[in-house]
Amino acid sequence: MTRLSRSTCKTLPYDPALVDIGIVHLGVGAFHRAHQADYTDAVLAKGDRRWAILGASLRSGETRDALAAQDYLYTLAQSDESGERCRVIASLRGVLVAPENPQALIEAMCLPSVKIVSLTVTEKGYCHDPATGELNDQHPDILHDLANPDSPRSAPGFLVEAIRARKARGARPFTVLCCDNLPANGRTVAKVVTRLAQLRSPDLGRYVAEHIAFPATMVDRIVPATTDADRARIAAATGLEDAWPVVTEAFTDWVIEDDFPQGRPDWAARFVTDIAPFETMKLRLLNGAHSSMSYLGYLAGHETIADCMKDEALAHFVSHLMNFEVTSTLAVPPDTDVSAYKQALLTRFRNPGLRHRTWQIAMDGSQKLPQRLLGTIRNRLKAGAPIDALALGVAAWMRYVTGVDETGGAIDVRDPLKDELRAKAGAAGLDAKRLAPALLDLEKIFGRDLPTDPRFTTAVTAALDSLIRHGSKQTYENFRSTHP
Numbered sequence: 323m324t325r326l327s328r329s330t331c332k333t334l335p336y337d338p339a340l341v342d343i344g345i346v347h348l349g350v351g352a353f354h355r356a357h358q359a360d361y362t363d364a365v366l367a368k369g370d371r372r373w374a375i376l377g378a379s380l381r382s383g384e385t386r387d388a389l390a391a392q393d394y395l396y397t398l399a400q401s402d403e404s405g406e407r408c409r410v411i412a413s414l415r416g417v418l419v420a421p422e423n424p425q426a427l428i429e430a431m432c433l434p435s436v437k438i439v440s441l442t443v444t445e446k447g448y449c450h451d452p453a454t455g456e457l458n459d460q461h462p463d464i465l466h467d468l469a470n471p472d473s474p475r476s477a478p479g480f481l482v483e484a485i486r487a488r489k490a491r492g493a494r495p496f497t498v499l500c501c502d503n504l505p506a507n508g509r510t511v512a513k514v515v516t517r518l519a520q521l522r523s524p525d526l527g528r529y530v531a532e533h534i535a536f537p538a539t540m541v542d543r544i545v546p547a548t549t550d551a552d553r554a555r556i557a558a559a560t561g562l563e564d565a566w567p568v569v570t571e572a573f574t575d576w577v578i579e580d581d582f583p584q585g586r587p588d589w590a591a592r593f594v595t596d597i598a599p600f601e602t603m604k605l606r607l608l609n610g611a612h613s614s615m616s617y618l619g620y621l622a623g624h625e626t627i628a629d630c631m632k633d634e635a636l637a638h639f640v641s642h643l644m645n646f647e648v649t650s651t652l653a654v655p656p657d658t659d660v661s662a663y664k665q666a667l668l669t670r671f672r673n674p675g676l677r678h679r680t681w682q683i684a685m686d687g688s689q690k691l692p693q694r695l696l697g698t699i700r701n702r703l704k705a706g707a708p709i710d711a712l713a714l715g716v717a718a719w720m721r722y723v724t725g726v727d728e729t730g731g732a733i734d735v736r737d738p739l740k741d742e743l744r745a746k747a748g749a750a751g752l753d754a755k756r757l758a759p760a761l762l763d764l765e766k767i768f769g770r771d772l773p774t775d776p777r778f779t780t781a782v783t784a785a786l787d788s789l790i791r792h793g794s795k796q797t798y799e800n801f802r803s804t805h806p
Contacts, residue, residue: 326562328393331410335367338393338412341374342435344587346427346496348477349443350377350385350417356545356570358440358501360398363413365587372435373587377417378427380443380477386417388566397567399556401675408560408567420480424473431484432493437584439484440499441511443477445689446738448504448514452692453769455510457517468521478511478518485519485534486526497535497582503609505693506598508538508579535581538597540604542575544670546678571676573666577601599655602697606648608667610694611640614715615671616683617722620733621794626679631672635799641668642805643711651701685736687719688743688767696768699778709781714801717785718794720761723747728793739764754787 324330328338345362347354354377365373377394379385389396394414400407420427431439445452449461457478458464467479474480481498488495498515500507515534520527548569556567576591577600594600612627618639619630631637644664654660695715702709723740724747725733737743743761750756762773762782772778788797 323557323563324561326392326395326397326410326560326564328395330562331395333410334395334412336369336371336412338374338395338415341366341371341415343376343415343430343433344373344435345375345438345440346431346433346436347375347377348380348439348441348480349447350379350414351442352548352568353541353543353545354440354442354501355396355411355414356398356568357541357543357574357576358442359411359413360574361576361589361591362587363411364590366413368588370588373413374415375413376430376436377414378420378430379417380420380447380475380480383419383422385566386419389414389417392565397556397560397562397564399552399559399567399569400572401569402572402673406555406559406675407572408556421475424475424480427480428472428484428487431480431496432487432491434493436496438497438499438582438586439481440501441477442501444686445502445504445693446686447477447502448511449476449478450510450514451766452689453766455505455513457514459517459521464518467518471522478515481515482519482522482526482530485515485530486522489526489529494584495533495535497537497584497586499537499539499578501539501541503541503605503690503693505601505605505697506538507601508536508597512536535583537579537581538601539579540575540577540597540600542604542608543570543573544673544676544678545570546676547682549677569676571670571673573670599653599658603652603655603658603660603663605693606651606698607644607664609690610648610698610712610715611644611667611671612683613687613690613694614643614711614718615640616680617687617715617718618794618798620680620684621718621721621728621789622798623795624680626677627671627683628674628676628678630680631668633795635795635802637668638802639711639714639798640671642801643715646805647702647707647709647711648698650705650707651698681734684722686738687723688737688739688764691716691719691767696772699772703775703777709778710785710801710805713778713781714785714797717758717782717789720757720782720786721789721794723761724752724757726752739766752790754783754790757790758783758786
């Protein structure tokens with residue numbers, strides 16, 4: 323079959339060779355290619371050719387190797403109840419692999435045409451303490467970057483060195499646009515980058531604090547990992563072989579704090595002055611439900627989120643979590659129908675065209691729990707309200723990170739704290755009264771307040787005990803009977 327490329331694709335609305343690089347993006351994975359690159363492709367297609375994207379991988383050359391032979395074009399396959407539609411995206415003009423040549427990425431970030439450096443490096447990529455949002459200055463990558471500032475490894479390290487280099491050359495600073503699921507993501511990244519700059523030099527720290535814009539964002543699109551079955555189906559539909567297409571849902575949303583001193587693309591996003599209500603609603607409803615469902619569903623033997631939603635008892639748990647525990651903690655954004663949003667989420671979760679694996683969503687839970695569940699729990703406890711569903715979500719994470727499933731098989735736990743979690747779980751064994759306190763002792767996840775609040779510890783320990791004794795499915799079925 324013919325390979326996708328500029329010479330074989332006849333449907334491009336613009337010539338990718340005639341666009342300027344205006345954005346460098348760190349973390350050029352599936353989510354970025356299904357979300358920000360899609361929005362940017364639409365801008366380029368309308369005639370504003372200043373905003374092509376140069377991607378960068380901070381870890382491996384896998385994406386570069388897949389896309390280079392097809393001129394960095396790729397297929398975006400969007401599905402809903404009416405079917406799947408494919409479109410070629412041309413906004414990505416190349417991919418650098420940082421470990422191969424860190425200086426090349428720094429030089430790219432210093433291009434005069436670059437006005438934005440955006441990121442989707444996942445929560446763990448910021449080398450921060452999830453419980454506090456502060457830079458972890460003992461993180462191995464941060465220690466390396468302080469010792470080797472001109473050949474960094476971390477996203478904060480690359481940002482600080484590129485900011486320093488542009489300052490030294492008299493170039494105007496770029497805007498740093500975080501598109502990851504961090505609470506107050508703009509402020510969090512500003513805090514991390516400013517602190518690293520301060521550790522480099524007080525003068526550089528002051529420059530970052532005074533001159534670099536870090537607008538906050540809320541991104542919303544479900545993007546499962548691409549499978550070989552996806553590749554085969556998309557090739558059959560388009561008649562072109564694509565080494566790494568991206569599959570996603572038809573729904574998409576992007577809310578951005580409008581703070582771009584050097585300008586920005588005219589993205590079809592919502593530009594606002596206060597991102598917080600949108601961000602909190604999405605993190606707690608969509609992401610909180612996703613994480614809770616992924617742990618409970620994986621333990622119960624459900625491979626995908628759509629499979630989870632076919633389980634009536636688990637679907638009931640998700641609805642209860644959103645309606646009775648999360649919604650009361652939200653400051654609903656203006657002109658937003660939160661009931662319609664929740665109903666739309668349930669429809670999106672049921673989408674059979676998206677094989678979003680529970681195992682994929684379960685990754686990096688230590689970095690996700692604080693913003694997806696623990697903030698909601700703190701609000702509920704402050705209000706004196708029950709946390710039964712939220713506590714079950716936390717307990718399901720605890721049961722999952724033991725690394726042993728309900729049949730005695732191994733769970734492939736992917737988490738930056740994997741070794742520490744496994745050691746604590748191994749020492750405690752499958753005993754809720756030992757396991758819960760051992761994991762709650764992780765201050766970098768739970769802070770100092772929650773492990774000393776008996777309302778929280780009692781609820782989590784009881785839920786974990788049920789998961790260990792009765793299994794996930796029986797536990798959430800019992801939940802349905804006691805929370806109709």
